[in-house]
Amino acid sequence: MSINAVVIHGPHDIRVEKRPLPAIQEDHDAIVRVSVAGICGSELHPYRGQQKTTFGHIMGHEYTGIVTAIGSKVTSVKTGDRVFGLFSTSCLRCWFCKQGYTNRCTRSLALGTAQINGCQAEFVRVPDADGSLMLAPPEIEDELLAMMSDIFPTGYYGAMRAISQLTQPLLTAVTRGCGTVFCVDTVEDRLAEAKRMGGIPLRLGTDDIKAAVLKATDGRGADAAIENVGNEAALSMAFDLLRVCGHLSSVGFHQSALPFTALQGYQKNISLNMGRAPVRAILEEALEVFVQNKDKFTNAVSHRLPLSDAAMGYELFSTQKARKVILRP
Amino acid sequence: MSINAVVIHGPHDIRVEKRPLPAIQEDHDAIVRVSVAGICGSELHPYRGQQKTTFGHIMGHEYTGIVTAIGSKVTSVKTGDRVFGLFSTSCLRCWFCKQGYTNRCTRSLALGTAQINGCQAEFVRVPDADGSLMLAPPEIEDELLAMMSDIFPTGYYGAMRAISQLTQPLLTAVTRGCGTVFCVDTVEDRLAEAKRMGGIPLRLGTDDIKAAVLKATDGRGADAAIENVGNEAALSMAFDLLRVCGHLSSVGFHQSALPFTALQGYQKNISLNMGRAPVRAILEEALEVFVQNKDKFTNAVSHRLPLSDAAMGYELFSTQKARKVILRP
Structure with a gap:
């Protein structure tokens, strides 16, 4: 058969x-x-x-x-x-x-x-x-x-890694949770969805992404950047948008070089996680969040x-x- | 005057x-x-x-x-x-x-x-x-x-970042605390001190460092590596010694390139922190540990x-x- x-x-x-x-x-x-x-x-x-x-x-x-x-x-x-x-x-x-x-x-x-x-x-x-x-x-x-x-638990993991880094026990003074979320994309349709869910859409190639992030953070840069696509330009932008002591959470599949040097990483005091998300390990937690929010994904x-x-x-x-x-x- | x-x-x-x-x-x-x-x-x-x-x-x-x-x-x-x-x-x-x-x-x-x-x-x-x-x-x-x-709170921060990464809330199953600690150096005198404090000394250039780490971890590699010296070879070795999903905690001052690509970082599912330690923020905590252990530092x-x-x-x-x-x- x-x-x-x-x-x-x-x-x-x-x-x-x-x-x-x-x-x-x-x-x-x-x-x-x-x-x-x-x-x-x-x-x-x-x-x-x-x-x-x-x-x-x-x-x-x-x-x-x-x-x-x-x-x-x-x-x-x-x-x-x-x-x-x-x-x-x-x-x-x-x-x-x-x-x-x-x-x-x-x-x-x-x-x-x-x-x-x-x-x-x-x-x-x-x-x-x-x-x-x-x-x-x-x-x-x-x-x-x-x-x-894949896409929901991977995205969820990417976001939660970023948030958990910003609330890590060694630096207990750091603000917990997320405030403003910018969503960078080239597809109008996806940007509209991001906006509907409460994000602030930024269109690659049209909007001044860095200016928007700096304006929202008194010139500091983003607390965290989540890179989802596995693209050197996206990783480079994520690094560039981060403030010092910011966290770069990368769940995209990369085949290129890293777009920053050890000196730049030291100077930015970066923390970084890269690689495939452990979707099975976080599945129950991610599924619970997904079910609670299912109306947003229709x-x-x-x-x-x-x-x-x-x-x-x-x-x-x-x-x-x-x-x-x-x-x- | x-x-x-x-x-x-x-x-x-x-x-x-x-x-x-x-x-x-x-x-x-x-x-x-x-x-x-x-x-x-x-x-x-x-x-x-x-x-x-x-x-x-x-x-x-x-x-x-x-x-x-x-x-x-x-x-x-x-x-x-x-x-x-x-x-x-x-x-x-x-x-x-x-x-x-x-x-x-x-x-x-x-x-x-x-x-x-x-x-x-x-x-x-x-x-x-x-x-x-x-x-x-x-x-x-x-x-x-x-x-x-500098050196104690910086080293303490480097170690605590590594430990906190391995106990991060998203992956609650991970074993807490440290087991075996290898200390890599070239100076005989410092290696003897490391041994006296409970570490396992490994002499760069003489000992087979990777073999020792693999043997201690059933061939997986180190859970975490702490890079303290600000040297590209040390950072490269730290990356190489890590198991997949390991954490690289780097507090040395680097001026070079990063010794791994985005593809290697993805494949190793690495997490990384780099840069100057926030010694003032962690000082009280580090000082308490130092005072408790002062006899070890004589x-x-x-x-x-x-x-x-x-x-x-x-x-x-x-x-x-x-x-x-x-x-x-």
């Missing part, structure tokens, strides 16, 4: 092809019949040819679905359960998972990369299902829930397409004509 | 010269008759010609002494008080000081640099005395107390010299023949 799947064959070369129905291979595996699969911004890196990778794998790491089979050692989900998946797998058994570093699980696989086939397909095989699938909360519909695979998805139109979905997203694309097998 | 003072005229050119007796210039100033003044490792950067600076100023930023005059707005110390000074001044009135970022006080001056004359002299003028001088605890003798100007000073022998003191320290040099005017 075969399934329809979205396969990348090279930059700008997305094809929907027949692939074999995935089957349980290891005791910790589960098979999920995919209900919806999102296209993530990080998938634009290989799509645009900006990331070194091999091709030929099934794309996708944001998804919801129904469990159709489980391996003998899976305990947290069962056949028939409605679930959502996380963008990378976590075994929950290794030293790193046990410390909460589920982002660097020793068995971790990033779905939809050369490491393992992804979820933009009718079915997906999920290794280490106990750490990689979560039961779906009944009150959240599929296309919204797909945001919990506009999140702009395009819903059948899986067969995946190539169009990638192109719309890459050319910034879509805010968020959901594929339905 | 004139005083004897240690003046740097260029790399390896330290001279003891007559300078005018300093006087109160601003309402927040104090004048201190210096009892002892230390030579700090960071002063070896200009001494060795490794740091771009102008010359001709009085050196020194570690000191104890007796207050001989105060400006009209000084409230925390009075004439006759036994005090110790901090390596950089903090006004305690600006936004940064009020947040606890006394390291980046907007009026901050680093003593003994081209910014302002230092304390390796019979008298020193101390701006913003309320934030820059501390009353001396009677139970700590002068030469030990001079460690509280060997800290290896050479006591009259101020007139300052040139010899710098040379002994620079050539690693002295562990710590104290000058007495």
